[in-house]
Amino acid sequence: MRTTRKVSVWPVGLVGGRRYERPIVENGKVVGWYTGWRADRPFAIDMAGFAVSLQVILSHPKAVFKRRGSQPGMQESDFLKQITTVEELEPKANNCTKVLISTVTKKLLYCLCRLPSAVLTEMFFYRFLYGTHEQKK
Numbered sequence: 001m002r003t004t005r006k007v008s009v010w011p012v013g014l015v016g017g018r019r020y021e022r023p024i025v026e027n028g029k030v031v032g033w034y035t036g037w038r039a040d041r042p043f044a045i046d047m048a049g050f051a052v053s054l055q056v057i058l059s060h061p062k063a064v065f066k067r068r069g070s071q072p073g074m075q076e077s078d079f080l081k082q083i084t085t086v087e088e089l090e091p092k093a094n095n096c097t098k099v100l101i102s103t104v105t106k107k108l109l110y111c112l113c114r115l116p117s118a119v120l121t122e123m124f125f126y127r128f129l130y131g132t133h134e135q136k137k
């Protein structure tokens with residue numbers, strides 16, 4: 001997490017009706033998604049399963065994580081495709097083989113998302129995400 005250069009990803013427990021979801025990694029690169037739901041999404045990942053460096057946020061001032069206006073379950077994809085590509089993703093948690101976080105953390109994130117959306121809120125959101133994971137180490 002702390003070593004995220006741009007956008008990093010990892011498995012999430014108890015999500016999408018499965019025990020876990022995870023990016024499928026081959027040769028250190030994300031090549032697909034193990035998920036119980038719509039694996040055809042460009043980024044089939046839960047919002048608890050990725051981190052974005054603050055530099056990336058700052059260099060994409062127009063990128064937004066929409067609370068409304070995305071199809072259900074497409075928020076993550078709609079956001080991530082504004083700032084990165086699947087090829088660029090950095091797999092964490094031992095090439096995405098370890099489940100270190102679950103939807104308990106996700107619930108906290110949902111609470112935060114109910115805050116009014118504004119660029120500053122989004123920046124705070126990512127800062128929070130970093131903090132959460134650092135505490136877990």
Ligand SMILES: *[C@@H]1O[C@H](CO)[C@@H](O)[C@H](O)[C@H]1NC(C)=O
Pocket residue numbers: 026027028094095
């Ligand atoms: C992840 O996979 C790549 C390529 O197979 C390998 O070089 C790297 O050491 C692996 N990383 C970890 C933390 O296992």
